Amino acid sequence: MQTDLTFSRPMRLLFLLPLLVVFAAFWLLPMGALLRISTGEHGGAYLALLHSPRYLQSLISTVLLSLAVTAVTIVLSLVAGLFLSRRAFPGRQLLIAALTLPLAFPGVVVGFMVIMLAGRQGVFSDLTQAITGTRSVFAYSMTGLFLGYLYFSIPRVVLTVMAAAEKLDASLEEAARSLGARDWEVLRDVTLPALAPALLATGAMCFATSMGAFGTAFTLATDIDVLPMVIYTEFTLNANMLTAAALSLVLGAVTWTVLSLAHTAGAQSAAPSA
Amino acid sequence: MKLDAIDITLQGCAKHYPNGHRALQPTDLSIGAGETLVLLGPSGCGKTTMLRLIAGLESPDAGGRILFGSDDVTRRSIEHRQVGMVFQNYALFPNMSVRQNIAYGLRIRKAPAAEIKRSVDELLALTRLTDFADRSIAQLSGGQRQRVALARALAPQPRVLLLDEPLTALDTQLREHVRGEMDRLLRQLGVTTVYVTHDQAEAMALGDRIVVMSAGRIEQIGAPREIYHRPANLAVARFIGTISQIDGDWTEQGLLCRGGLLPAPAGTPPLRQFWLRPEDAIVVPPELAHLRGTVAQAVFLGERTRLSIAGLSNEPVTVDITGRFAPVVGDAIGIQIRPEAWQANLTYAEAA
Structure with a gap:
């Protein structure tokens, strides 16, 4: 054990105090309140959730949407990130800038952009009108949400993949090739295992963000009840505190579970078993 | 296998x-x-x-x-x-x-x-x-x-x-x-x-x-x-290895340098310098030696002692001797050159 040469214990506690106050005020107390409200009436709210097709459906579609967004984001960003980190070509910096620009946009703006693409007045709508004679609109559907979330997630994951790929040891891939491995075998046996911890971590963040995304869903005012929208509706419109609190905790629990699973898996893949 | x-x-x-x-x-x-x-x-x-x-x-x-x-x-x-x-x-x-x-x-x-x-x-x-x-x-x-x-x-x-x-x-x-x-x-x-x-x-x-x-x-x-x-x-x-330069003037008998006359084998073409590997020198009592200098540095390396000898040429010359021999800086020292060392010097002269 290393000897602690810094401040004395009372001083350290004093320095930690602001953080503890913030933690208590913005996490502990509200969580306690949520827990208290949602478990009122002998936990009836949770039972009601289980028996309500609408809430269950919303939970399932949110999880499925988030999983799909995560999977597609990872695949697209992996390809783009590997390409960008390994190839030098004119316009590379410009392409990276364009790809990561959405980082600057909040979910509301992303939702707005999806409407500009595929809304009733959108580019896609005009295009299909001109070609087929009927307007095709998908901004307010699952497809619109999916695209919005994807657009929101890709820059974050691309940057992580690029950072991880640049740290890869080139001689590992050369060694695999010298042993006869073709491109896809090198990818499968060397590159992906080396990138796995980064992909797991960024994938988990991507999933968590999609689970809780509100701005995009709200802007698109979709027909789909994603969980954050349901919570918002129950709370502000129906003043149904009980259900809103229970749904909030379920959303938190699902997201937290996925994050911690990914964390465990990441730790295992980073330190391969004997 | x-x-x-x-x-x-x-x-x-x-x-x-x-x-x-x-x-x-x-x-x-x-x-x-x-x-x-x-x-x-x-x-x-x-x-x-x-x-x-x-x-x-x-x-x-x-x-x-x-x-x-x-x-x-x-x-x-x-x-x-x-x-x-x-x-x-x-x-x-x-x-x-x-x-x-x-x-x-x-x-x-x-x-x-x-x-x-x-x-x-x-x-x-x-x-x-x-x-x-x-x-x-x-x-x-x-x-x-x-x-x-x-x-x-x-x-x-x-x-x-x-x-x-x-x-x-x-x-x-x-x-x-x-x-x-x-x-x-x-x-x-x-x-x-x-x-x-x-x-x-x-x-x-x-x-x-x-x-x-x-x-x-x-x-x-x-x-x-x-x-x-x-x-x-x-x-x-x-x-490959260490080599020292001994500068001098060519005479009928060999290379005349600061440390003395280095006799050359018969038929050696005129040289302006002699290149010496550390192991090609033999330490002898100064009064019997062709070349004489003083120990400028002595590094004990276990199996051998590496000497840097001043007074032989413009630059100190590196020579290896057995580790049992422990000269002191400032000691007068004499060296002879192994005849084989001339062979390499002819090659350098041709390549130059």
Whole structure:
């Protein structure tokens, strides 16, 4: 054990105090309140959730949407990130800038952009009108949400993949090739295992963000009840505190579970078993 | 285990990079079947580029050709060349065990499971890794990792073994031990081997022949003793071992320098300087010596003492003597030159 040469214990506690106050005020107390409200009436709210097709459906579609967004984001960003980190070509910096620009946009703006693409007045709508004679609109559907979330997630994951790929040891891939491995075998046996911890971590963040995304869903005012929208509706419109609190905790629990699973898996893949 | 040996030929192989840097001047090189050829030179001399050309990790500029036996592999990428490679950092796959690492090349070639097992077991025994077969790479010492890297490269029965500074990452004591082991193994296998190093001791201990390189070109190719005792030019002599310059004026009897007259064998052409290897001087009592100076520095290295002697020439001259001899700085000292040392000096004079 290393000897602690810094401040004395009372001083350290004093320095930690602001953080503890913030933690208590913005996490502990509200969580306690949520827990208290949602478990009122002998936990009836949770039972009601289980028996309500609408809430269950919303939970399932949110999880499925988030999983799909995560999977597609990872695949697209992996390809783009590997390409960008390994190839030098004119316009590379410009392409990276364009790809990561959405980082600057909040979910509301992303939702707005999806409407500009595929809304009733959108580019896609005009295009299909001109070609087929009927307007095709998908901004307010699952497809619109999916695209919005994807657009929101890709820059974050691309940057992580690029950072991880640049740290890869080139001689590992050369060694695999010298042993006869073709491109896809090198990818499968060397590159992906080396990138796995980064992909797991960024994938988990991507999933968590999609689970809780509100701005995009709200802007698109979709027909789909994603969980954050349901919570918002129950709370502000129906003043149904009980259900809103229970749904909030379920959303938190699902997201937290996925994050911690990914964390465990990441730790295992980073330190391969004997 | 015994591998088939083939010869390797490089014809007019040059390499320059898009940024204009010329890593290798047009080069011809023949490597005999089963030979261990060492590419030796300082960093940036082109030795690693040459190795990567043979491996297929780089391709030569237009006009260059690389042949494995009679098989022209110039346009073939590394995965189709059937080479075994050991990298300086070993490049072992961290997500695989020792056994899986060694088996990788055979698994990629879809060899039958029984054959993979037999072959890997044999290599584990050969490299004394049997007890470590199921360990992860992170659990191995540097020397063990080096042996895994070698076993992994040998498993698919490569046509040529390419080693890129394979001992550099080991500490000094271990390096000498592993060097001996590797020498035995390479001779037993009989595989054609190209070995890149910047360490002259390693080159002389392992190489059947040494290729001394500098600034992208080959300076000399020869057996270790030939390179050391009959270097093609001063650049080679300076790179291999230590050498001191003794300046003087030419007379009928030999070279007259500050420390005295250095008698030359009959028929020696006039020289302006004499190049001396540390071991080519014999220390004698000053009154009997050809050359006299004073000890400027004495470094005890265990088996020998390295002296720096002032007063022989403009610059101090380096001389090695037995470690039992313990001169003190300022002592008067006399030296004689071994007659053989004249031979190398004639070569330098011709090359200059």
